Amino acid sequence: MVKWSEMNTLRNQIFAAFTLTMIVVLTFAGIYIYGQVSDLLRGSAEKHIQQTAVQANGRLDALLDQIDSLTTQVATNDYVQKLLLQEADGVRAAFAQRQSLLQIASTYMAYSTGIRSMELYARDYRRLFPLDQTSLNARVSQEMIWQTDRVKGRLVWFGLDPAQPDTVLAMRRISLIDRGYAAGGYLAVRLSRDYFEMNEQATGEGETRGDDEYMLLADGQGAPITSDLTAEEAKEVLAQTGSTVSVGGEELLSVRQQSRTTGWTLVLLTPVRASTEGISVLRTAILVSIGIGAVAFLLLTLLLSTLITRPMLKLMRTMRGARLGGLKQNLSPSPTIASLEIRELNNTYNQMVTHMNELIQVVYEKEITQSRTELKALQAQINPHFLFNTLEAFYWSLEDKGDEELAGIVVAMSGLFRYVIGGAGGDDEWVTARDELEHAQRYLQIMKMRLIDxxxxxxxxxxxxxxxxxxxxxxxxxxxxAILHGVESRIGPGSVTIQVSSDKPGIATIAVIDDGLGMDEETLAKLLQKIDGGSRQPSSKKGAGVAMSNVQRRLKLYYPDAAGAGSGLHIESKAGVGTIVRFDITIPPGGVEPL
Known part of the structure; x- marks a missing residue:
């Protein structure tokens, strides 16, 4: 079984990264294109259905206007007006007068094939035509009669006739022209449901309706008048809202138009699959394109990764051979490689090999002279001990002679030299504040002997x-x-004070204060610039600040600004007043001395 570490090579990483990138790009591009085209096809289908619905709704209004015009002619017919006027005067129409209405109704019904029957009623709801004794309030509900009265002569469409559900009922009140348009009676018209079949009318000349397109017409109460669907499916469609409805598990695009005349709703339905028939071809094309692009990119990525990693493998083998060779033999340079970037890396390695060969030679030569160096180091260690022993001899000689003051100075000098010279191995780079103050005290004792009072x-x-x-x-x-530039610059006595205090938690402040002549602002600025410049070149000029520059460098090294303490030396000075030089150090927890 291949281990993951063996598969996790640069070549495989490049191959996998490039391939994954290509697949992701192609996938997202395909999804985006597929979504955009799908929305475009769906929008085009919805627009087409919307136009068809508008046309169908216009034809429906034309049919309704035709019935409205026809019933208006009946209501204003001279014979009908005279007959209803007679009824309004209390004289009932004779049988022969009522029978004459048959010819008038037949004449007007001939203008429209959709009218199933016409009914004429007097103001007292008594039927005048057809020739029976049925009253209007027995024929329709009182609410329908009141609704007809409220519109004052306009045609009212009630939808499906409650008495004959296969017909559509419309009524209008007949106004008597000679009586100031007073109510004279009622005209009821029943129309066949087939009269409102919109599918055949919705297709214009040279157009055919698809078998998967459906049309539904519902009245104001939501009852289907005519539909290509079953009664249950029609009710299911009317119960749903939105541009998409579901019927029998199939998703359909829905476009609704409302008739301005009747308030009826015309619904056109088209399956979503029909509007996106071309999307399957597009999906196949996108998948094929992704597949071809992925395969081509795989081959190109494999070739590219091989071109990149093969020179690197050669360089690795050369470097591995150099590692195994060690110092026993000179390192061998790597052969020239064609690739520009890898060639630069190869040249860098060859330069490193040349430099290492030179270092090997230098190390070999140093091994020859090592014994001589160790001998010289041993001799150098003898000199400080000789100096300390000599000072000790001076001390005991002065003690015997009773010169205690000079003996104290000798002891101070011995301690001072031992403090400065001791620890040449670098193990005592750090000391305690007590040790450093004792060393400063010994230095002050020696300077006291020179400056006296x-x-x-x-x-x-x-x-x-x-x-x-x-x-x-x-x-x-x-x-x-402080002594050199402060005390010695004064004509009279001067003082030097060393303070060690802590004003902030974890921070100790050390200050050296003198009451010398001090410095003006210009001289102080020059001194600070020289200290921060940190010149390492020795200078014989008094006040060159070489020692203070050394202190400044060490403070910034040991106590950088980010440590909480530090920023080096802080100098305050005024001409004729004196100078204060202080710096901050950190106090480690528990006072543990760093190694």
């Missing part, structure tokens, strides 16, 4: 901070600078 010094340190670790020889250069 011109120097007064004082050390004020918090006992709790005496164990804090501090870089070695960090205070003494500042004390030396």
């Amino acid at each position: 011109r120097l007064v010094w004082h050390i004020a340190a918090d006992e709790g901070l005496m164990h804090v670790p501090i870089p070695k020889l960090i205070i003494q250069p500042l004390v030396e600078n």
